[in-house]
Amino acid sequence: MEHAGLLARLRRAALSAGLVFACLGIGGLAGNAAAQGDAPATAKVKIDNGTCLGCHDGTKGKLEVPTAAGKPRALSPVDQQKFEKGVHSQMECVACHADIKDNAEKNNAHQKDAQPLAKVDCASCHQELWEQTVKRGRADDRPRLKAVATNIENYKKSFHARPNPDDKTKPNATCSQCHDTHSFNVPVNKSSTENTQWRLGISERCGSCHSEQLDTYKESVHGKENAKRMLADAATCSDCHFAHKVANTSSEPFKLTVTAQCGNCHGKQFDAYKDTFHGAANTLGYGYTAKCYDCHGSHDIVRVKDPASKVHPDNRLETCGSCHNAKKGLAPVSKGFVSFQPHAEPGNFTRYPEVTAASWGMSGLLIGTFAFFWLHTILWFYREWKDRRERGGGPVHVRVDEVPVALQAKQFQRFTRTWRIAHFTFALSVMVLAITGMPLFYPEVPWAHAVMNFFGGPKVTGLIHRCAATVFASIFFWHLFYVVIKLGRQWRTWKVFGPYSMVPNLKDLQDCIGMFKWFLGQGPRPKIDRWGYWEKFDYWAPFWGVTIIGVSGLIMWMPSFAGQFLPGWVFNVATIFHSEEAFLAVVFLFTVHFFNNHFRPDKFPVDVVMFTGSMPLDEFKKEHPLEYQRLLQSGELEKHLVEPPSKLQMKLSRLLGFTLILIGLTILTLVAIGFFSTGGPSLPAGVVV
Structure with a gap:
């Protein structure tokens, strides 16, 4: 019976490849698996989506479920209109919530004496789908699905997947904490208005856990630029920290890659940085030299002309001195550091x-x-x-x-x-x-x-x-x-x-x-x-x-x-x-x-x-x-x-x-x-x- 239940879940999941991208932020994978011959027709279930949404639409009052701690947890309502526009719209609710059978069974979640439901594991479901795709020899036909599988592996190694210090039984963050799986839908067209609005919401989603960083970010040049122009051209959290490879910011891998992320937007400055000793050592794989954030800050970056900027002429000696000091075995800074041009461009005669x-x-x-x-x-x-x-x-x-x-x-x-x-x-x-x-x-x-x-x-x-x-x-x-x-x-x-x-x-x-x-x-x-x-x-x-x-x-x-x-x-x-x-x-x-x-x-x-x-x-x-x-x-x-x-x-x-x-x-x-x-x-x- 357990094997049959798993097979049913896989068949239903294959009906919508959009499931893959919904949970992991990839988005845009249309639910056409059945049309492509990846899975047979969906098996009949006793509870359909209409039945579920009839209660979980937020109009029937407060709904709660039991938890392992004994204290009931309130359920968030599901907006049917948003659900129908999301990548999971073709999915049956019970494909993910497999513990839900029907109202007649004992120990069902809907009974008063129900046991806590098993946590929905987005990553395992998507990974199983990818493994089945590989077994059928369809891996080359599904490059985006391969990207999802890669994201799963990246997440497992990320800082979010580590046990939470306060509760070792839980990871730091799960898929559902970043993605609303009932309405999630990443716009594929990056130049579309929908994609812009989605990007503008990234910082708020991250800020639900990292509130202090969000407050600082909002006052930075990146946060103000996005808030002012509403074009999402400036950096958001995922641009610097990645979406599924979030690493400890003090780790060597993060130090070696974060500056390259800055270069995705600031290309000329990044090229000039790579031509410095700091940048060359970073490119060679040594993380002890100065990075962009060492000089400019991270969440609190402001324009150079702003007196609060760490690289403002009035603050440069202090900023350089944070590394160039006797404690770190380097000679202290002198006044010549103030006018040094770390991003000088040979060929720009007017400026350099x-x-x-x-x-x-x-x-x-x-x-x-x-x-x-x-x-x-x-x-x-x-x-x-x-x-x-x-x-x-x-x-x-x-x-x-x-x-x-x-x-x-x-x-x-x-x-x-x-x-x-x-x-x-x-x-x-x-x-x-x-x-x-x-x-x-x-x-x-x-x-x-x-x-x-x-x-x-x-x-x-x-x-x-x-x-x-x-x-x-x-x-x-x-x-x-x-x-x-x-x-x-x-x-x-x-x-x-x-x-x-x-x-x-x-x-x-x-x-x-x-x-x-x-x-x-x-x-x-x-x-x-x-x-x-x-x-x-x-x-x-x-x-x-x-x-x-x-x-x-x-x-x-x-x-x-x-x-x-x-x-x-x-x-x-x-x-x-x-x-x-x-x-x-x-x-x-x-x-x-x-x-x-x-x-x-x-x-x-x-x-x-x-x-x-x-x-x-x-x-x-x-x-x-x-x-x-x-x-x-x-x-x-x-x-x-x-x-x-x-x-x-x-x-x-x-x-x-x-x-x-x-x-x-x-x-x-x-x-x-x-x-x-x-x-x-x-x-x-x-x-x-």
């Missing part, structure tokens, strides 16, 4: 002129640098590849007959051990800086979260990043000190534009023009001296790079100190400079620099001169013919010759070279994935803490 100018300037630098050197790289590759093909493959072999036979097996020492160690350390620090910084550039791509987790989260990764930056800067300043000392000793003989100087000169311009002519077959390859113009560019690029990245990094590293002297917009500009210059450095090094030194047809697959310090004489003569001739004619060539590296040294040098190249190309690949996934380098506009 400094940020827009910085963005345009760095974009121009990137475009100009890459346009020139990528064209240079493509043409150089084409020319060397063409020459190799014409001579039948293999590199060019230059004879060094002018050198005594006994010396021809030796190599020319181009870099000392000190410079090789400095190069290796410099390269390693750049790679660590890139791999620890790039996740904040592209927090939405899958690899960013994996990398951040590998290093132990944003805090540990930030520490590693700053340690690598310290090593990077130390090598740079050591080099400056070395150069100054050397110039001090050789100031009388040193020539600013001499062949051994790294200062660009007229010959570099001539060599550059000559190389392009050679690329295009319009002239011979120019003869290069000690340094090529591309090598001088590689040398000077870190000077502006370290200046831009270093100064901007220090500003973000010590925001409270910098904020005592600098306006807030400097932080926005600093982060643009830092991110764009870092992007330029990474892409340039692992494309142009790698090509010039390793990937050219005459160098491929790896050049080990920076690891061994020396190069064969024939290669030296080919790559730097002017220096070779000058040393040969002056008789100084022999002083620069050393024994060739051993086989073990060559193997280790190649292994080291391939390892660094592999790491560099891996970083380049990750950056490329991030770039093409997001449409460009992210511009973090927040202070790194």
Whole structure:
């Protein structure tokens, strides 16, 4: 009998798929299951809806039912007109209230000695209907029903489904507390007047339990906007807290998702927030950084120009100080925080002129640098590849007959051990800086979260990043000190534009023009001296790079100190400079620099001169013919010759070279994935803490 009763309930429930959406707030599922062949015709019952509504329409006086506590509970009347317009209108009352049989049976709810009725379980009924749909292989035909089943699972995990602290036998909230199942009908058309009126009532329904929050909400910009315009365009409770996934607001999942809910309405502000350190950490899955509600409030949000706003200029220091304080291990806020723009939009010159100018300037630098050197790289590759093909493959072999036979097996020492160690350390620090910084550039791509987790989260990764930056800067300043000392000793003989100087000169311009002519077959390859113009560019690029990245990094590293002297917009500009210059450095090094030194047809697959310090004489003569001739004619060539590296040294040098190249190309690949996934380098506009 119990099985038959359940089957009857399922058959009646299937007559109206609207039942599914009524109880869970989905709405609009028409009662056409029978027409679609999902269930047979309804079985006959002894009590029809007319009989039920004849008593429960509110005109027969007060109706009560017994409860487990012994105190009768008054029943709310059912408005027949509203019921007939609701999604349950095709349902039989007894399909849900299965305990009601007829008036003649003993222990029936209508008898004086009746036992309390079993609570109607909306979720179980809908879930059973979905399970039957799946068993019949109709799941793909009922996507909205699947959504209901998903909502059921979400509700079971939600804060509302947890046991009530005052009565552990009851959940915090049930379906019927939010939805009037007798008249419920969510308008499907979201642009309709009916849907607007339904949305406008959400806050009141939630406020029946959360009265204090409702009172605060009504005074907020969201509540006032809805009350004033009656368009329901502003946020309601379910927009921020969801309808069936209501979570504890102090839980990590809620913290990670609520800001995205704000972004559904405030798209530009949300995009700008994601470009801050706060937003990037949130996107990566770490909930300890500031969210929208930390700065703007939650139920009490008011417009920024309102003196009561937490982000009003008069209140910003206090608001920022709630997180930036000694208790939380952060330096206290300073006056620069007041004018910082957490939602600055590069491109909106009228409102953010400094940020827009910085963005345009760095974009121009990137475009100009890459346009020139990528064209240079493509043409150089084409020319060397063409020459190799014409001579039948293999590199060019230059004879060094002018050198005594006994010396021809030796190599020319181009870099000392000190410079090789400095190069290796410099390269390693750049790679660590890139791999620890790039996740904040592209927090939405899958690899960013994996990398951040590998290093132990944003805090540990930030520490590693700053340690690598310290090593990077130390090598740079050591080099400056070395150069100054050397110039001090050789100031009388040193020539600013001499062949051994790294200062660009007229010959570099001539060599550059000559190389392009050679690329295009319009002239011979120019003869290069000690340094090529591309090598001088590689040398000077870190000077502006370290200046831009270093100064901007220090500003973000010590925001409270910098904020005592600098306006807030400097932080926005600093982060643009830092991110764009870092992007330029990474892409340039692992494309142009790698090509010039390793990937050219005459160098491929790896050049080990920076690891061994020396190069064969024939290669030296080919790559730097002017220096070779000058040393040969002056008789100084022999002083620069050393024994060739051993086989073990060559193997280790190649292994080291391939390892660094592999790491560099891996970083380049990750950056490329991030770039093409997001449409460009992210511009973090927040202070790194």
